[in-house]
Amino acid sequence: MVERVLVLGDSVPAGERTDATRWPDRLPGLVSALPAGAVRVHGGMGTALVDLVDEVEATLAGADGGTVVLVHAGHNDAQVSGEEPRVKEAAFREEAAALDGALAAQPGVARHAFVGLVPLLPLDERGSVPFGDEQPARSLRYDDLLAAAVETHLSVARPVAAWHDRTADGVHSNGAGHAAVAERAAAWLRRT
Numbered sequence: 001m002v003e004r005v006l007v008l009g010d011s012v013p014a015g016e017r018t019d020a021t022r023w024p025d026r027l028p029g030l031v032s033a034l035p036a037g038a039v040r041v042h043g044g045m046g047t048a049l050v051d052l053v054d055e056v057e058a059t060l061a062g063a064d065g066g067t068v069v070l071v072h073a074g075h076n077d078a079q080v081s082g083e084e085p086r087v088k089e090a091a092f093r094e095e096a097a098a099l100d101g102a103l104a105a106q107p108g109v110a111r112h113a114f115v116g117l118v119p120l121l122p123l124d125e126r127g128s129v130p131f132g133d134e135q136p137a138r139s140l141r142y143d144d145l146l147a148a149a150v151e152t153h154l155s156v157a158r159p160v161a162a163w164h165d166r167t168a169d170g171v172h173s174n175g176a177g178h179a180a181v182a183e184r185a186a187a188w189l190r191r192t
Contacts, residue, residue: 002031002110002189003066004038008059010047012118013072013181017168020175023182024070030186048076048087053099056106063108068192070154070185071099072115075171078142079120079131085138089145096149104151113152113188115181117143119160121170129170136160154184 007013007024015022024041028034042059043052052059052073060067074096077087087095096114103112119136120129140157147153157163166177173181 002034002038002068004040005034005068005070005189006060006063007039007041007043007070007072008052008056009041009043009070009072009115010075011045012075012171012173013041013070013115014044015178016045017172018174018178020173020178023173023178023185026178026182027186027189030182031189034189043073046076047073049073049092049095049099050077050087053095053102056099056102060106060108063106065108065110067108067110068189069103069109069112070115071103071112072181074117074142074146075120075139078117078135078139080134089141092142093145093149096146100150111152111192113154113185114146114150115185116146116153116155116157118167118171118173118177118181119143119157119163121160121163121167123164123167123170129172131170136163152188154188156181156184 024039028036120139122131168174
């Protein structure tokens with residue numbers, strides 16, 4: 001039975017740039033065993049996977065065996081800073097594996113999974129996050145690296161075309177995007 005869910009993430013699960021109900025807050029309505037108020041989000045704008053690795057022990061201090069952790073980050077890692085990705089692919093893969101191992105070793109964590117990256121989409125609309133031509137291919141590559149590095153990966157990126165109607169700005173989910181991610185995460189929670 002799922003007693004509580006901790007979502008470790010960045011601005012996407014934190015619900016930035018939309019008034020829609022964020023995907024973590026939709027889980028109690030989709031998973032009957034999950035009580036209302038049992039979902040907490042840690043992280044926010046600009047959080048990279050490496051940040052979560054550095055914070056995992058402090059964040060989970062006091063957690064008991066009924067905590068399920070969902071990690072939804074990597075969007076910032078796959079973006080560029082100057083001409084290079086903020087986090088190079090090899091380092092991203094290593095950090096993902098390190099976080100996977102750290103969560104598996106935490107006695108207070110019943111189980112955990114990594115929610116895949118939302119594909120980063122260059123949109124023509126005003127208010128879009130600016131991306132170069134390398135997106136969404138780079139974010140998909142990072143999502144594939146994540147899938148290969150961790151034990152449980154919940155893919156949400158494909159089909160990419162569906163995300164043109166699921167983001168507010170090419171990164172941050174709108175209502176349809178949050179609904180799609182919530183359904184994927186809830187399906188995993190109900191199965192395990």
